[in-house]
Amino acid sequence: MTVRAGLVGVGPVGDRIVRCVRERSFPLSKPLRVMATSARTEILGGEQIQIQETRAELFEGLDVVFFAGREGAKGASVQWAQTAIEGGAYCIDNGSDFRLDPTVPLVVPEINMDEVSEETRLIASPNCSTIQLVVALAPLHRAAGIKRVVVSTYQSVSGWGQAAVEEMERQLPACLRGNPVECDPSIFARPIMLDCLPHIDRFMADGYTKEEMKMVDETRKILSEPDMPITATAVRVPIPLGHSESVNLEFEQPITREEAMDILSQAPGVVVIDGPTEDPAAVEYRNDPQELQYPTAADIYEDRYKDMVLVGRIRQDNTIDNGLNLWIVADNLRKGAATNVVQIAESMLARGIIG
Ligand SMILES: NC(=O)c1ccc[n+]([C@@H]2O[C@H](COP(=O)([O-])OP(=O)(O)OC[C@H]3O[C@@H](n4cnc5c(N)ncnc54)[C@H](OP(=O)(O)O)[C@@H]3O)[C@@H](O)[C@H]2O)c1
Incomplete structure (x- = not known):
């Protein structure tokens, strides 16, 4: 065919x-x-x-x-x-x-x-930030029923198109020399270089941005859960490629960190990067025998990860019943689009x- x-x-x-x-x-x-x-x-x-x-x-x-x-x-x-x-x-x-x-x-x-x-x-x-979120959330929702989602994003400039990548590159030399950074306000409201802007897409009457509401509305539609409580803060960070998300989940049913690790390890499109670090020098350099491995946006340049959703920092949230925290990373231009x-x-x- x-x-x-x-x-x-x-x-x-x-x-x-x-x-x-x-x-x-x-x-x-x-x-x-x-x-x-x-x-x-x-x-x-x-x-x-x-x-x-x-x-x-x-x-x-x-x-x-x-x-x-x-x-x-x-x-x-x-x-x-x-x-x-x-x-x-x-x-x-x-x-x-x-x-x-x-x-x-x-x-x-x-x-x-x-x-x-x-x-x-x-x-x-x-939307790119929605895709990586739902790929990780869907199998957990099937297993334990998600009751509430709180997500904060760390989104690369390429999420706003080629003009935004060029704007960040243009700002870099002045920034490194310590000179005032000029910015094209039609792309980012303030200089993006060496800063984080809690402002992606336009603001709405209630103070949320359109990007934040895309994550809410699209996640509900994909999971067929029109009333699922979801709240989002979308932040632009000065990196060229790859979105990261910090996600707090509350479930209907009990779910342990180990169960979540197991479910996510078998979920299509997901790679879990968690557990003890595989870097033999880590304990020595940072004197931390507990050191864990975790994904970052730098990992998506690896061939094996470029089309996957990477999940790490899987932890119990002990402030609520049935709570988990996750860190989710993906290439916004590849799996995100x-x-x-x-x-x-x-x-x-x-x-x-x-x-
Ligand atoms: N960037 C991301 O991470 C991401 C993730 C998910 C979804 N998306 C969505 O994917 C789309 C593309 O994103 P991008 O970042 O590649 O955008 P971009 O850099 O702005 O590129 C847009 C392209 O579309 C062409 N175009 C625009 N209007 C057109 C029209 N009326 N007829 C024909 N061609 C037209 C432009 O043509 P010219 O080159 O001739 O101007 C340009 O090549 C957007 O809708 C974006 O929201 C982006």
């Missing part, structure tokens, strides 16, 4: 989709048809790729289209998804425009792939929906 696939959008997410399709040997019948707002040649996923200006006839003959454009009325999926569907394609969208539409499934293949059928022409992929949409297409292929 082979698939004719297209891609709209060539920012960091589009770049990773090109890589994922190649690395995962997604069975393309012809090279990916790549579109953006203008025609040009660019290096994407390490290859020189011909990009075409998006227009209706380019969607003809495609089985599946990955959308990695911008959101809103002038965004890629709002402008072009219907045209792609009319041309016969299934659309898988990284953007937020359709995520909360009750007629559009919001899919993480490890959790709710069964919501996709032949009739599902448009599929939404969740590109890998997830390619995995959705792989599952559609395996189920005979495409191909």
Whole structure:
């Protein structure tokens, strides 16, 4: 079985989709048809790729289209998804425009792939910070019933697109020289370099940000728990890639640290990095015989972790009945975006929906 696939959008997410399709040997019948707002040649996923200006006839003959454009009325999926569907394609969208539409499934293949059928022409992929959260939460919820979630994030600048990566890189030299840092307030409200900004996306009337409410609303939708109490604080940190999350969970049923470790170790898409450190020098250097291993955003550069959700610091929360704390890390551009949409297409292929 082979698939004719297209891609709209060539920012960091589009770049990773090109890589994922190649690395995962997604069975393309012809090279990916790549579109953006203008025609040009660019290096994407390490290859020189011909990009075409998006227009209706380019969607003809495609089985599946990955959308990695911008959101809103002038965004890629709002402008072009219907045209792609009319041309016969299934659309898988990284953007937020359709995520909360009750007629559009919001899919993480490890959790709710069964919501996709032949009739599902448009599929939404969740926000990066939501994907890594739910991949770890879903198996624990099945085991012990989550009663409440408190999550704080530490999100890399690439989560805000290529312009944000360039803005951080531009601020670095002045910062290192101790000079005042100029900042483009259309990207970050304040200089991001050497600081942490509790401000991702726009503020809402109640003081939460849209990013925080995406995590709340999308997690509820994916877990089919519309009333689950979830509260979030989303923080931008000056690192290029990888989101980390500190998560406090309260459960209906008792669940020990060991049970949670066991469940997560067997959960699809999860790698547990916890327990005694494997660094033989750690005890000597830091004189800490209790030292534990844990994941950080630096780990996602390792091939074996780049498409996985890494979980560590699994601890009992002794201030409440049935409480746990977790630390969750993933590559926001891979499992948080590109890998997830390619995995959705792989599952559609395996189920005979495409191909
Ligand atoms: N970054 C993340 O961690 C992350 C994670 C999950 C989901 N997402 C979502 O994934 C999408 C892409 O993210 P990104 O960070 O790669 O964004 P980005 O750097 O802003 O790139 C957006 C790309 O979309 C193209 N585009 C925008 N509007 C278009 C239109 N109307 N028609 C055709 N092409 C259009 C742009 O074309 P030009 O190059 O020609 O301007 C550009 O190549 C966004 O919706 C984002 O919210 C991002």
